[in-house]
Amino acid sequence: MSRFKWWQKVVFYQIYPRSFADGNRDGIGDFLGMTSKLDYLKGLGVTALWLSPHFPSPLWDCGYDISDYTSVAPEYGSLEDFNTFLSGAHRRGMRVILDLVLNHTSDQHPWFLESKSSRDNPKSSWYVWVDRPPNNWQSCFDGPAWTYAAERDQYYYHYFMKQQPDLNWHHPEVKNAMWQAVRFWLDLGVDGFRLDAVGTIFEHPDRPNHPVPMTLAELRHFSDVARTPLEKKLVAKYWREMFMFQWGHPHDLLKELRLILDEYPGDRMLVGEDDDVSYQGNGKDELSLVFNFPLLHAARLSPAIIRKNQKERLAALAQISPLAWPCNTLGNHDSPRLFNHFGDGQHDAELARLHLALMLTLRGTPFLYNGEEIGMTDFILTALLQFRDQMGIWYYHTAVDDLGVNPQLALQRAAAMTRNKNRTPMQWAPLPNGGFCPPQVLPWLPVNPNRTKGVNVEDQDKDPSSLLNFYRRMLRIRRASPALVVGEYSALHERSRSYLAFLRYTNDQTILVILNFSPKMRSLNFSELAYNSLRMIFRSALAAPAAPTMDLEHVRLAPFEIVLIELVRVE
Numbered sequence: 001m002s003r004f005k006w007w008q009k010v011v012f013y014q015i016y017p018r019s020f021a022d023g024n025r026d027g028i029g030d031f032l033g034m035t036s037k038l039d040y041l042k043g044l045g046v047t048a049l050w051l052s053p054h055f056p057s058p059l060w061d062c063g064y065d066i067s068d069y070t071s072v073a074p075e076y077g078s079l080e081d082f083n084t085f086l087s088g089a090h091r092r093g094m095r096v097i098l099d100l101v102l103n104h105t106s107d108q109h110p111w112f113l114e115s116k117s118s119r120d121n122p123k124s125s126w127y128v129w130v131d132r133p134p135n136n137w138q139s140c141f142d143g144p145a146w147t148y149a150a151e152r153d154q155y156y157y158h159y160f161m162k163q164q165p166d167l168n169w170h171h172p173e174v175k176n177a178m179w180q181a182v183r184f185w186l187d188l189g190v191d192g193f194r195l196d197a198v199g200t201i202f203e204h205p206d207r208p209n210h211p212v213p214m215t216l217a218e219l220r221h222f223s224d225v226a227r228t229p230l231e232k233k234l235v236a237k238y239w240r241e242m243f244m245f246q247w248g249h250p251h252d253l254l255k256e257l258r259l260i261l262d263e264y265p266g267d268r269m270l271v272g273e274d275d276d277v278s279y280q281g282n283g284k285d286e287l288s289l290v291f292n293f294p295l296l297h298a299a300r301l302s303p304a305i306i307r308k309n310q311k312e313r314l315a316a317l318a319q320i321s322p323l324a325w326p327c328n329t330l331g332n333h334d335s336p337r338l339f340n341h342f343g344d345g346q347h348d349a350e351l352a353r354l355h356l357a358l359m360l361t362l363r364g365t366p367f368l369y370n371g372e373e374i375g376m377t378d379f380i381l382t383a384l385l386q387f388r389d390q391m392g393i394w395y396y397h398t399a400v401d402d403l404g405v406n407p408q409l410a411l412q413r414a415a416a417m418t419r420n421k422n423r424t425p426m427q428w429a430p431l432p433n434g435g436f437c438p439p440q441v442l443p444w445l446p447v448n449p450n451r452t453k454g455v456n457v458e459d460q461d462k463d464p465s466s467l468l469n470f471y472r473r474m475l476r477i478r479r480a481s482p483a484l485v486v487g488e489y490s491a492l493h494e495r496s497r498s499y500l501a502f503l504r505y506t507n508d509q510t511i512l513v514i515l516n517f518s519p520k521m522r523s524l525n526f527s528e529l530a531y532n533s534l535r536m537i538f539r540s541a542l543a544a545p546a547a548p549t550m551d552l553e554h555v556r557l558a559p560f561e562i563v564l565i566e567l568v569r570v571e
Helices: 031-036 038-044 079-091 110-117 172-188 216-225 229-242 251-262 303-320 338-342 348-361 390-401 407-417 449-453 457-461 467-479 482-486
Strands: 012-015 048-051 095-101 146-149 154-157 192-196 269-272 327-329 365-369 488-492 499-505 510-516 522-524 531-539 555-557 562-569
Touching: 031 038, 031 079, 038 079, 038 467, 079 095, 079 172, 172 251, 216 229, 216 390, 251 269, 303 488, 303 499, 338 348, 348 365, 348 467, 348 499, 348 510, 348 562, 390 407, 457 467, 467 482, 467 531, 482 499, 482 510, 499 522, 510 531, 510 555, 555 562
Parallel strands: 012 048, 012 365, 048 095, 095 192, 192 269, 327 365
Antiparallel strands: 146 154, 488 499, 499 510, 510 562, 522 555, 531 562
């Protein structure tokens, strides 16, 4: 496996810093807390960490509105605390990448305060200014994309909130300033970056109107009330068209950034918050990875959907370059929890195991989200005062004040759409506040009450059959199986609706992966495979014997079972 880069072989674990571990007992996660959990992460078996933003911020968008790119938010600690965390992760063999927000800054960033102050300021053109709004573009969070600033008697553009003005990347001084920030963290030793909203950096140069006959708030409401197939089709069409002119393709910019990273030793990497494989350039001159969002965004996973996704995704990557590498995830800070998104309400625990096995056996680099290893679920807030996600607060007030929606119904819809639900604090113990912070301290978001019902690290650590220990075992199996880490992928039994089967193989190892997505027993025949012996690596059914009792002609699967078999080829 030596010819592969480190980022092709690791399993990433996303940490949402504000919700992971509170080390200074103030109800907010921080670097002291994260550092104290490094041994837990090493024991879990993950080998790379992605940190959501830890920079100073007014927190209009939960840290994605940055007011200083080269510092640490005081509530998270100091730069010394960051360095302690980074060196601790590296000592334990874990890489660390940071969130890099290129599209915009906070409106409290000194650059914007200068730019807003007058049209003659040296940073006057560092943002996108116009005398009058040139079109009907919407912010993807909260209304019009053009906001008036009295200081200049002009409007500035913002794809996100009005507190997140877009940088003008056509200005060379903007690039120089941002590249200095990139070098700052690379000099400290970070291993790369996850690029936030990479597709929004540039807009259509002609700035035409979008064709959707409603505002964003009206479209969100229409999405909530759409019932007929025609209405739902129209909703999808409008969502595609609403922002169609506000996305660009910053390939040249990414090539510049790639060159900077390549100046540093250690194969520093870039992963983009996008699913456009063209951002991987020729396989080595732009991004290292882009996310397989079509899989994440599926309403429900089935063998047919997964096979189709893999066929299309791997073919698209092959068109880019033989060097282009896949990247898979089923959860992050912007998505519903895996239990809620891909569960069926009846077999959620079994499906959670199945979906982890899927992530760890598909070809490509897996990304896991903190808390999924103990089965954390969405927590729907019941009071607007609990909300910390401004997008949900805006939607509630717009729905009630502008669209006449019943307040209780608006609250339910806002709570369901807001990202608060999947960002609640990590549940470490069956204690008040889940062991995230002391019982007498108010956490920044409420802790899910199911912390007392086994959904916590302390209880699951003691239970050999827990989801947490299942994660640990599966991560060990992947790490010990070169075919699962870097092997090729080949689909099997492609007409099956109830189970997914495929091979992962290198020159030295072949593994048959079978995932039963059905609540029924299955008896399968894989005698078409030219192998004369097998070694059972793993089977998830509790009653399964340690030694193999099956041959390839009679492979019996329990409901929702996961089976991994190493095959030895006939000579």
